[in-house]
Amino acid sequence: MTRRTQVVVIGGGQAGLAAGYHLRRLGLDFVILDAQAGAGGAWQHAWDSLHLFSPAAYSSLPGRPMPIQAGKVYPNAAHVVDYLTAYEQRYELPVHRPVRVDGVHRDGQLLRVESDSGTWRARAVISATGTWWRPFLPAVPGRDVFRGRKLHTVEYRTPADFTGQHVVVVGGGNSGAQIAADLAYDTELTWVTQRPARFLADDIDGRALFDAATARRRALDAGTADTGGVASLGDIVAVPPVREARDTGLLKASPMFTRLTADGVEWADGTVAEADAIIWCTGFRPALSHLAPLGLRGPRGHIPTTGTQAVGEPRLHLLGYGDWTGPASATLIGVGRPARDAAHEIAALLNGTRSAPRN
Incomplete structure (x- = not known):
């Protein structure tokens, strides 16, 4: 028809x-x-x-x-x-x-x-x-070797699905921080980020982010210097659950690992971490x-x-x-x-x- x-x-x-x-x-x-x-x-x-x-x-x-x-x-x-x-x-x-x-x-x-x-x-x-x-998954060596559960942000629902497990959360944006904070209390959590985690000031929320994005667009349209927009403020909005997990010491970021193994992840210096599950909060x-x-x-x-x-x-x-x-x-x-x-x-x-x- x-x-x-x-x-x-x-x-x-x-x-x-x-x-x-x-x-x-x-x-x-x-x-x-x-x-x-x-x-x-x-x-x-x-x-x-x-x-x-x-x-x-x-x-x-x-x-x-x-x-x-x-x-x-x-x-x-x-x-x-x-x-x-x-x-x-x-x-x-x-x-x-x-x-x-x-x-x-x-x-x-x-x-x-x-x-x-x-x-x-x-x-x-x-x-x-x-x-x-259209979730994005990075091409990390060993991704197909890992025997544990692999999922993206779009598939995550609740920490109850991972209670008592070793979980690696990958991603230094808002999704990664929120999901890591969600899991911090009931799992053995490893949170890894590509660069050191950058939290916005605690009093900044979506209102300021919208203003920053708008100011950057206006600057670019006017041909003036790039203000940097939201990226100039940081990567992670410190919403209350993220702030709480961070302030209690449960939300600490490790550098990105270099490869996956059958049982977890490994860094360049040979350090390893076990993982029952890996959650890719790596964007779209x-x-x-x-x-x-x-x-x-x-x-x-x-x-x-x-x-x-x-x-x-x-x-x-x-x-x-x-x-x-x-x-x-x-x-x-x-x-x-x-x-x-x-x-x-x-x-x-x-x-x-x-x-x-x-x-």
Whole structure:
């Protein structure tokens, strides 16, 4: 079955919903195609103890403030899922799920979106699939030799699954620190990082990170000196569980090991540590395989953009993948502005004030 609409949004998480909000306000005809069975995007798959870096008031999508979660300064993932569910209902966003998009193709003056639930033809597409679905694993010597359990951030849920075990957590970012802190009390923990762990000052949370990312983007756009953005402040937000584990001496980072063995890990000086499980908190790559037919991929797997608009295909916008698609656009508070910009640029294209490419 083939259907037609003005705009197809691919992905029904926070970025897709923010795009839908602004498309709705502009009166455009659109659909949101989401591969998940339920609302909430990647948040519904997060580990049990995950909390936001910012208070609810600083974690909202456009138009609707996130309610405060009773008894918590930083809302947990379940609260975010409830918020996103209520958000799409409040604005009656046309989310179709579960729909998995296989590919986006040029089709004359339209873009053809092929999915497991049929075909949509649209004058513009917003890709908002995020990164959660494409975890990154580094090529460490001996990775295939290790006999213990191997999992990535996306597969971790609770420390109860590892009680009494030797666990190695790899990664010096927020996920690595939070999961290591989660495991510090009930396991024999080894936390390893590529470089010494850099904690942000205890009074810094997501509000300051958003401001830093925005200031950096403005500086780069103005051609002035790079402020360094979030990276200049540190790598790890000291949310209360991380701070507690750090201050009690349970969260200490070791340098990165050089190889895996059958029973654990080994450093260059011959030091070894046993491991029943290794949890790779080593980040993600943008989930863009559905855009492969357009032939737009650039360095590091990114698609070159101007703002959110793909340089090689003006009818395509990318939203929520990180700073390269808008300052802090992979965050709840940060995605609103680039979503608004994308929606307005698409409206201009549809109204004929900007030109579509000729094939």
